[in-house]
Amino acid sequence: MSNRNTRTRTNEQEQTEEQTDASLDCPECSGTVVADDEHGETVCTDCGLVIEEDSVDRGPEWRAFDAKEKDEKSRVGAPTTNMMHDKGLSTNIDWRDKDAYGNALSGKQRKKMQRLRKWNERFRTRDSKERNLKQALGEIDRMASAVGLPENVRETASVIYRRALDENLLPGRSIEGVSTASVYAAARQAGVPRSLDEITDVSRVEKSEIARTYRYVVRELGLEVAPADPESYVPRFASSLGLSEESERRARELLQNAKEKGVHSGKSPVGLAAAAVYAAALLTNEKTTQAAVSEVADISEVTIRNRYHELLEAEQDIPIA
DNA sequence: ATGGTTTTTACTGCGTC
DNA sequence: GACGCGGTAAAAACCAT
Numbered sequence: 617m618s619n620r621n622t623r624t625r626t627n628e629q630e631q632t633e634e635q636t637d638a639s640l641d642c643p644e645c646s647g648t649v650v651a652d653d654e655h656g657e658t659v660c661t662d663c664g665l666v667i668e669e670d671s672v673d674r675g676p677e678w679r680a681f682d683a684k685e686k687d688e689k690s691r692v693g694a695p696t697t698n699m700m701h702d703k704g705l706s707t708n709i710d711w712r713d714k715d716a717y718g719n720a721l722s723g724k725q726r727k728k729m730q731r732l733r734k735w736n737e738r739f740r741t742r743d744s745k746e747r748n749l750k751q752a753l754g755e756i757d758r759m760a761s762a763v764g765l766p767e768n769v770r771e772t773a774s775v776i777y778r779r780a781l782d783e784n785l786l787p788g789r790s791i792e793g794v795s796t797a798s799v800y801a802a803a804r805q806a807g808v809p810r811s812l813d814e815i816t817d818v819s820r821v822e823k824s825e826i827a828r829t830y831r832y833v834v835r836e837l838g839l840e841v842a843p844a845d846p847e848s849y850v851p852r853f854a855s856s857l858g859l860s861e862e863s864e865r866r867a868r869e870l871l872q873n874a875k876e877k878g879v880h881s882g883k884s885p886v887g888l889a890a891a892a893v894y895a896a897a898l899l900t901n902e903k904t905t906q907a908a909v910s911e912v913a914d915i916s917e918v919t920i921r922n923r924y925h926e927l928l929e930a931e932q933d934i935p936i937a
Numbered sequence: 938a939t940g941g942t943t944t945t946t947a948c949t950g951c952g953t954c
Numbered sequence: 955g956a957c958g959c960g961g962t963a964a965a966a967a968c969c970a971t
Binding site: 940945946949 | 966
């Protein structure tokens with residue numbers, strides 16, 4: 617079986633990296649900083665902070681394509697990646713003190729072999745973690761930019777991922793899954809949530825797995841993520857629909873009012889937000905259709921209808937300015 | 938696994954441009 | 955007649971148990 621993971625180093629190193637990757641220190645944690653030329657980034661190996669800000673963002677498609685391609689090439693079988701951390705490419709040193717012909721080694725040689733074994737093992741595991749992280753960071757970056765999440769969220773996601781890695785949450789879970797979960801969690805923590813569906817669209821793993829992994833990671837890491845606030849979806853929806861500041865504000869008011877009245881419990885935050893945006897557009901006489909809102913929010917029109925009735929009902933006793 | 942709740946799907950009727 | 959909107963019933967998805 618031929619190893620297809622040959623160094624087909626695609627000529628992507630044409631990125632003129634103007635910085636020296638030599639031992640810089642991370643401003644955050646003073647860890648080691650490593651240039652990740654595959655992703656055109658400079659990353660701290662300790663906290664996952666992305667140092668290089670000038671890195672070219674080539675957009676989701678390009679990266680997605682490339683990452684997928686790369687992944688497909690580098691994978692031999694689906695779940696083996698995690699088990700064979702180095703994909704079987706690293707050096708193996710036998711534990712027996714025999715040479716290639718089966719003869720016993722001299723004492724001096726034995727000592728040497730022991731030293732070699734020790735270091736080989738060290739490099740190997742260190743290397744595996746780094747590879748893992750490298751790939752994951754690439755994925756995180758790809759997904760984050762695909763759904764338009766800002767830099768700081770990517771950093772948070774990276775940190776989450778790194779913690780998961782450190783706490784050995786990876787075995788049994790895919791890198792992609794955990795990366796995706798990290799992005800999802802980071803977005804929510806940062807107050808710029810993306811719905812599970814949106815995340816699923818840009819991820820390579822299934823929704824159910826993302827959800828499962830997300831729960832797991834959150835639990836194991838003791839992450840505190842408040843249930844998504846409907847309001848945090850409003851700006852995004854409003855701007856994709858080209859609505860005014862005014863209606864955006866109205867949408868917020870509607871939601872706040874709904875919150876006070878407890879109308880919202882148990883309902884999906886996204887649906888609420890969508891409904892609020894629609895209702896607000898109506899109140900400010902701006903042209904939008906339920907279909908349009910449904911489109912950008914990825915929520916059915918029926919749900920929008922139901923919610924926005926509830927919202928307006930809750931608003932009844934409040935004087936309409 | 939089950940049952941209760943929410944969301945979606947599909948369809949239908951109504952008014953308006 | 956197409957479009958936007960509203961309602962309904964049944965299916966599907968989700969969640970706690």
